[in-house]
Amino acid sequence: SAVISQKPSRDICQRGTSLTIQCQVDSQVTMMFWYRQQPGQSLTLIATANQGSEATYESGFVIDKFPISRPNLTFSTLTVSNMSPEDSSIYLCSARKEALGEQYFGPGTRLTVT
Amino acid sequence: GENVEQHPSTLSVQEGDSAVIKCTYSDSASNYFPWYKQELGKRPQLIIDIRSNVGEKKDQRIAVTLNKTAKHFSLHITETQPEDSAVYFCAAPRANKLTFGTGTQLKVEL
Numbered sequence: 001s002a003v004i005s006q007k008p009s010r011d012i013c014q015r016g017t018s019l020t021i022q023c024q025v026d027s028q029v030t031m032m033f034w035y036r037q038q039p040g041q042s043l044t045l046i047a048t049a050n051q052g053s054e055a056t057y058e059s060g061f062v063i064d065k066f067p068i069s070r071p072n073l074t075f076s077t078l079t080v081s082n083m084s085p086e087d088s089s090i091y092l093c094s095a096r097k098e099a100l101g102e103q104y105f106g107p108g109t110r111l112t113v114t
Numbered sequence: 115g116e117n118v119e120q121h122p123s124t125l126s127v128q129e130g131d132s133a134v135i136k137c138t139y140s141d142s143a144s145n146y147f148p149w150y151k152q153e154l155g156k157r158p159q160l161i162i163d164i165r166s167n168v169g170e171k172k173d174q175r176i177a178v179t180l181n182k183t184a185k186h187f188s189l190h191i192t193e194t195q196p197e198d199s200a201v202y203f204c205a206a207p208r209a210n211k212l213t214f215g216t217g218t219q220l221k222v223e224l
Contacts (some may be wrong), residue, residue: 015168042203043158043214056118090158100146101212 002027002095004106013083014113020079020082021109023093028073033094037108043092076090083113116141116208120215127194128223135218137204138186147187148212149178150203158203162189194222 012018023032032049047068048056055068058059070076080087093106117140120166127133139147143194148163164171164187171178176188191198206214 033211042216045211045213048211101209102160102163103148103212104160105150107157 001102002029002097002104004092004093004095004104006106006109009107010110010112010114015084015113016069016078017083018081019083019111020077021091021093023076023078023095023106024076025095027097029074029097030099031096032070033103034068034076035077035092035094035105037090037092039090046078046091049078069088076078080111085113087111088113104108116144116206116211118204118206118215120204120218122218123216124219124221126221126223129194129196131194132193133194133198133220133222135189135202135220136186136202137188137206137215138184139183139206141206141208142182142185144206144208146207147178147180148205148213149176149189150205151200152203152217153200161202187189189199191220194220196222196224198222 005024007022017039035042035043036046045058046061046066049068049070051070055111065081067079090108090110092108120137144167149161150158151161152158162173162178164180167179175192180187195215201217201219203217204215
């Protein structure tokens with residue numbers, strides 16, 4: 001298994017500002033992902049964080065709005081840029097060790113934009 | 115791409131009864147199907163998974179069955195307990211990424 005931590009756990013931000021969320025895994029993993037979860041909703045994949053190269057974004061998500069870094073096999077960051085109230089959500093980091101297998105989630109970052 | 119449908123959206127059972135949640139998927143090449151449990155305010159937790167080379171997998175009170183021909187898989191919880199109350203998500207792979215179902219709110223009543 002993999003133990004995943006995220007910082008911050010929650011934040012309240014003003015519109016127009018940016019927030020960077022950090023994700024740390026306790027062991028090297030092959031794949032890291034960032035998801036968004038609105039209250040009472042399912043998990044929506046934002047992007048796959050690729051080590052040493054640009055992230056792969058899903059339809060509806062763009063790099064200018066959600067820049068992602070992954071400098072090594074255990075760490076990634078997601079920035080939510082130029083925030084608006086519509087960005088209020090829970091952002092979850094996720095990781096797995098194999099190309100396809102057990103996938104684990106971080107505790108999430110609850111973001112509120114005012 | 116993969117499309118995952120999950121039913122029912124809510125399920126209420128009496129303690130001790132069984133609960134069954136069903137998911138269908140669209141990509142016949144999918145070969146790995148996990149189930150997650152998410153308690154209120156917590157992270158999704160992997161509770162059981164199944165690969166396409168088996169039809170059923172059990173872990174104590176939880177089991178998952180897979181019908182590749184019909185492209186559906188189900189989560190079975192027996193002897194339900196109040197601590198089973200949570201939202202359950204199924205998922206299926208699309209390339210190396212998981213597509214999640216819409217979730218089932220399970221409530222186990224005393």
